Amino acid sequence: MNYPMIRYVLAWVLRVEGAIMALPCLIALVFHEQTGFAFLLCMLICLTIGFAGTARRPRETEIYTKDGMVAVSLAWLVLSLFGALPFVMTGEIPNYVDALFEIISGFTTTGASIVSDVEALSHATRFWRSFSHWIGGMGVLVFILMMFPVRSGSQMNLMKAESPGYNVSKFVPHVRDTAKILYRIYLVMTIVQILILLASGMYWFDALCITFGSAGTGGFGVLNDSCASYTPFQQVVTSVFMIAFGVNFSFYYLLTTRRARDAFRMEEVRAYLGIILAAIVIISFDTLRMYASAGECVRAALFQVASIITTTGYSTTNFDLWPSLSKEVLLLLMCIGACAGSTGGGLKVSRILIFLRAAKRGIRSYVHPHNVMKVRMDGEPVSEEQVGSVYIFLILYVFVFALSVLVVSVDGFSFGTNFSAVAATLNNIGPGLEVVGPMSNFSTYGYLSKAVLMFDMLAGRLELFPVLVMLNPDVWTKGANKGRKRARGRLRASRAAA
Numbered sequence: 001m002n003y004p005m006i007r008y009v010l011a012w013v014l015r016v017e018g019a020i021m022a023l024p025c026l027i028a029l030v031f032h033e034q035t036g037f038a039f040l041l042c043m044l045i046c047l048t049i050g051f052a053g054t055a056r057r058p059r060e061t062e063i064y065t066k067d068g069m070v071a072v073s074l075a076w077l078v079l080s081l082f083g084a085l086p087f088v089m090t091g092e093i094p095n096y097v098d099a100l101f102e103i104i105s106g107f108t109t110t111g112a113s114i115v116s117d118v119e120a121l122s123h124a125t126r127f128w129r130s131f132s133h134w135i136g137g138m139g140v141l142v143f144i145l146m147m148f149p150v151r152s153g154s155q156m157n158l159m160k161a162e163s164p165g166y167n168v169s170k171f172v173p174h175v176r177d178t179a180k181i182l183y184r185i186y187l188v189m190t191i192v193q194i195l196i197l198l199a200s201g202m203y204w205f206d207a208l209c210i211t212f213g214s215a216g217t218g219g220f221g222v223l224n225d226s227c228a229s230y231t232p233f234q235q236v237v238t239s240v241f242m243i244a245f246g247v248n249f250s251f252y253y254l255l256t257t258r259r260a261r262d263a264f265r266m267e268e269v270r271a272y273l274g275i276i277l278a279a280i281v282i283i284s285f286d287t288l289r290m291y292a293s294a295g296e297c298v299r300a301a302l303f304q305v306a307s308i309i310t311t312t313g314y315s316t317t318n319f320d321l322w323p324s325l326s327k328e329v330l331l332l333l334m335c336i337g338a339c340a341g342s343t344g345g346g347l348k349v350s351r352i353l354i355f356l357r358a359a360k361r362g363i364r365s366y367v368h369p370h371n372v373m374k375v376r377m378d379g380e381p382v383s384e385e386q387v388g389s390v391y392i393f394l395i396l397y398v399f400v401f402a403l404s405v406l407v408v409s410v411d412g413f414s415f416g417t418n419f420s421a422v423a424a425t426l427n428n429i430g431p432g433l434e435v436v437g438p439m440s441n442f443s444t445y446g447y448l449s450k451a452v453l454m455f456d457m458l459a460g461r462l463e464l465f466p467v468l469v470m471l472n473p474d475v476w477t478k479g480a481n482k483g484r485k486r487a488r489g490r491l492r493a494s495r496a497a498a
Helices: 003-020 022-030 036-053 065-083 085-090 096-107 123-138 140-145 152-162 175-199 204-215 232-245 249-256 260-264 267-290 294-309 324-336 349-367 384-411 415-426 447-461 465-471 478-497
Strands: none
Touching: 003 022, 003 036, 003 065, 003 140, 022 036, 022 123, 036 065, 036 085, 036 123, 065 085, 065 096, 065 140, 065 447, 065 465, 085 096, 085 123, 096 123, 096 447, 123 140, 123 175, 123 204, 140 175, 175 204, 175 232, 175 249, 204 232, 232 294, 249 260, 260 267, 267 294, 267 324, 267 349, 294 324, 324 415, 349 384, 384 415, 384 447, 384 465, 415 447, 447 465
16 A cells, blocks of 8 residues: 555645635635634645645655555545534534534535525535535546646546546546546536526525536535525526536537537437436426426426436425325436436446346347347447446445445434435435435434445445445555555566666
């Protein structure tokens, strides 16, 4: 294990976190709020530790796959541990466990909250909650990779550990340039949504925070009713952008490089849009009698489908009151999630497609046992290693899901509440059903259940493997580290010989 390099990565994370804490300080200054001093103190703490940790660059900067997974997992944990401090220092969330739950929910773009009265929070705190979505949406380490002084192979191992999807690839030869392209697309789309919401008459503070939540597919609102108070046009705009941020960013890269034909051939994007359309139609017919007009019904269905499948978590209506069919469709969308390579959570549409095609291949092999059949995506064969990783991911997902439901059941809530709470956190959605529905929150759960749900949020955002690798005792054993040192020695010897 390259401990010096992992410490170096964590120190860079604190430097970035300290820098972005200047924004809530500015918001506090604009609104003349005393809470800005708490953010300023936290900013100084993060910057002091961060600059001290990066004062000397490690001699060995190589980060292998295992190191990358551990570094990313610890980075998100450190980011959250320090990011929770302003909530406690301002006294707005005095309990550190609750504050940690809130900020983990923010950085992982989950949107599950323990706050009962959002509007009672200061503007600086509400901004920090929402901005944490934007930072976590694309990933703080993807941002750091734009300026990170390590080898390209190490950069790719960090990017693979943090980026969602069964397969992470570079747009261009250099990982640093890929990170720049991703953030350029992300930033442009964010600015466009802010401008449209401002043009629609939305208050500038709300426009910023709602856009941060849409872009990061988070879900922390600045009003107690989430998005119900906004105009129909503003709700439709938010719906469209939630769907847009749930699309694989490779789609936008292909569009910007004038390869529109290749972009629209992406099967995952077409399946994603098809699922959204089918869900809207089903829910619209199922809930038609509950609304004054068909237009209002379709708008509510569009917003909630967009919010749930992209794992954003905003709401304009109490969908916990919808008929069983509609709620079951939403639960299914919670698990499916958005596209790989987007800011959304869930299993990802690409994994669902690969799993279904692999299952179809397995069934056909009984009929044609001698035929060689390949699983394909976008006309290209998917390697058996990638198919196997999808199987492993699904097995781990079901195991973590079931174990989490079992543990949180100790608080005595109904199965529907516990099941939807785990689905909402493991898939980074936010609201669930019943006790944790869109008009409620997670404050009623005990400390053990909150700890499990916090683990689920982190594991869901990092897609299980990095977190589970970090928890594997073999990663920290001396034998494994000695093997790594021998491998590094051979690598240095080969470089010297070359």
